[in-house]
Amino acid sequence: MTDTSVVHPDQLTVDQLQIAPSRRYREVIIRYTLVVAALVSVLVSTLIVWSLLREAWTFITGVVWADTWGQRGWFPRRGLYDIPTIVVASLIVTGIAMVVAGPLGLGAAVYLSEYANRRVRSWLKPALEILAGIPSVVLGFFALTWIAPNIVGHIGRTTFLVLGAVILLGYAAISAGLARTKIKQYREGTADPSARIGAVASIAMLVVVFVLAGAWTLNVWLEFVPNNAGSLAAAGIGVGILTIPLVASISEDAMAAVPDSLREASAGLGARKMTTASSVVLPAAISGIVAAFIVAVSRAIGETMVVFMAGGAADAARFADSPMEGGLTMTAAMASLASGTDSVVGEGLTFQSLYFVGLLLFLITLSLNIIASRFVSKVREAY
Amino acid sequence: MSMTDEAPRLIERPVAASGEATPAPGMAPLATERDVVFQSQDVSVYYGSFRAVRDVTFDVPKNEIMALIGPSGCGKSTVLRCYNRMNDLIENARVTGSITYRGTDLYDERVDPVEVRRRIGMVFQKPNPFPKSIYDNVAYGPRVAGQKKGLDDIVENSLRKAALWEEVNDRLNDSALGLSGGQQQRLCIARAIAVGPDVLLMDEPCSALDPIATARIEDLMQEIKQDYTIMIVTHNMQQAARVSDTTAFFTADVRSENDTRTGILVEVDTTQKIFSNPSDERTENYVTGRFG
């Protein structure tokens, strides 16, 4: 202001349109504090990847693969790190978990979303949430002290074959249904050739899984040994119970996203509730349901304590291809390495082997989660 | 820094010696129609690359009520929100052109939008009292501005000005959410007044209210206009005709080739002229109900 006398009394200056400096500085300080908080998350992921890669690399370059190649089993203290042993055990546990959690979780979700009235829902949902909140060590205890003797212990040769057949037939029926829609898509000659490749590939995958699972079931049946102590089967069922709420809640979210107008349209055409649920709602929510299964698989692979406690193997494991045997999954192998003497010690590369398995686990679960989020966003786009 | 260059622009049609003749603040206004609070020049608003409003130019006279009318989607609310920089809160919104507020460029980089909003209050379409007591709602603005003493007086004066004091003075500590819709909206006016603004922007303040509550708000606007310059966006032409001194009519310029609508200003004039003898055919069609 050089000459205020000329200025109109109503006139404002830029200075009058500013707030007190103390308020302004506080804004800046808080903003940067919050930026730091947000960057911590980036730092955490960097640290995860960095620490995994660093030790895993030492393991990869240091371990003498040729010496132990072809030898099955996980005996880290003897320098035998056979990755297939723990990966196969992880697959067995995850497979059993999904056989338990898939139908139960999905069935519960369909019931809650399509049949249950408000009052029933207001009791059932919290019950499922309580199950979701039970720590995995509790399931580990339950799997070892109750599931192993009372469920797995009662499975004999014949029961196993019947169970296997029922599961395989169920799988085959669902696959046939899926394959039919895929074949229809293929026949309709979608202009997009990648859709055709996708249809062929998914059918092939269903068939391959069926053949492998069938052969494996037969093999286990032939060499069946009953077991009522800790086993991969007991651990698998425990992990399955743990993942039921996960499957249920994600599938239910997906079905809740299906607009009611679709249900009304179906009912308006005279469809029954079952028809509406199975041929309108489920197909419309299929992406979300697939996402639920993938997330559950990821969770099951990463579950540690149930297998560590109820898997029937201590700090080393022979190669197990039957769920009735004890075994170490990738996660349980890590926990047992660390717990044996209350700290990670061991000959040579034991410490580094932890990180190699950890890296493997990290990559598997990360890719599963990324695939699942793709499916989830598909549902969001659709409605 | 000198503001002398800006001064002549403020008074568009200067009366003789208006500078000396203007009465002290708070006294009855004299010849204020020539005092201008806002001058907008070629104002356009963009959302990303989409131009929502283009080339709006008009002045807002002091201590008058100006109504912004037009069909929905013509950008009148968007224009209103330029005057207290509410559009700054929308991430990709951008305002071009110039708006001066009492001689100062509102969009000068040294101007703090927080202070702008204190001086230029806003009342929103839906009554939005905070989930606090009536007292705390009114005292909110002064408190964030750092005021700690004299809040009781501010609350009482603001509620009196908003014609709400008689109805709530015995329950100032009750939740504001317990008030009726019309009372809530008057509370929001009191809340806006409490920080001592000189302009009130009202974005369809009565659209969620019943006719009786609407009438009360309209009366209130007439009572407070001696102290405040008011800009009101309204859907309701009768309301514009009833309450405003000047009216700006906006419409949407629809481009069928790329399916975009851009708001444009058609004309600004005294309310009487707009509703009786508009100079633009589009205005006439709108106010006579043939369009919109």
Add this chain to the structure above:
Amino acid sequence: MISRLSDDRSRAAIAASIERRRGDTRGLLFKTVLQMCLLITLALLAVLLVTVALDSTDQIGTRLWDFLQGTLRSRSTDERLGLHQGMYGSLWIAIIVAVLAFPVGIGAAVYLEEYAPRNRFTSFIEVNIRNLAGVPSVVYGLVGLALLLNGQIFGLDRFTGGSSALSGGITLAILVLPIVVITSGEAFRAVPIELREGAYGVGATKWEVIRTQVLPYAAPGILTGTLLSMARAVGEAAPLILVGAISGRLGDNPGLFDIGALTDQFTALPIVITSWTVQSGRDGGFTAAAAAAIVVLLVFVLMMNSAAILLRNRFEKKRG
């Protein structure tokens, strides 16, 4: 319409179709199967709770007070067997998680929801956090091991005392951080725009709007998220095994609020449960001890979970 129905034949047809509908056995079967899925799930939950409760009576029913005050022992018949060290570890882990993860997590959520520009870097951080939430907990244990025990970075092991309750708490704080960010972010997104506009409209700064409007409105949602993540942290065992929680014998028996013991060797409730469960094959008495420890852990975990669920349901109802 009504008059047309007077036609006897169509009336009969409608009656028949209603009859058919009543006798829709496939639909009934379908519904029953779905109900069974839920019932089996709930039955498993019930069996689990009952088994644990029954198993635990040997300890809880006869020597509850001694059990809570006792320590890790190598024989289940040892009368000094008990949970004290486990409770010490879990209590301090919970405190460390609350002190570290909650402010940082809520702060990160405030930044991402309220401040961050919508650009690639922000969405990278958001995707990153969502992926972190899916990383198996045992991997976090590896990170804690590398970072806090082996001193690979900044010699942090000297600060944490290596394998200690402090290390365990920091590791679990990192583990629940993404959960806190995600749940708080959801709570912030639920704050109505009208509240923010009202506050901005009377000249509040961004932080003032957040502090006086956004945070109070989002508080129940944030509290729900923090309760859930606290329950998760208290129940986690795998990361603690990796950072070297003790399952055998621990030397001292610190007072519950003895800060000095934070950098000593430690154990926690889930570790105690694991250890006793694993030992139950060799020494059957440990089954009861493990079950009793589970009861104590479940009391805490389920209390936090149900508080979170109740809180959320109440506010969902209130706000429609």
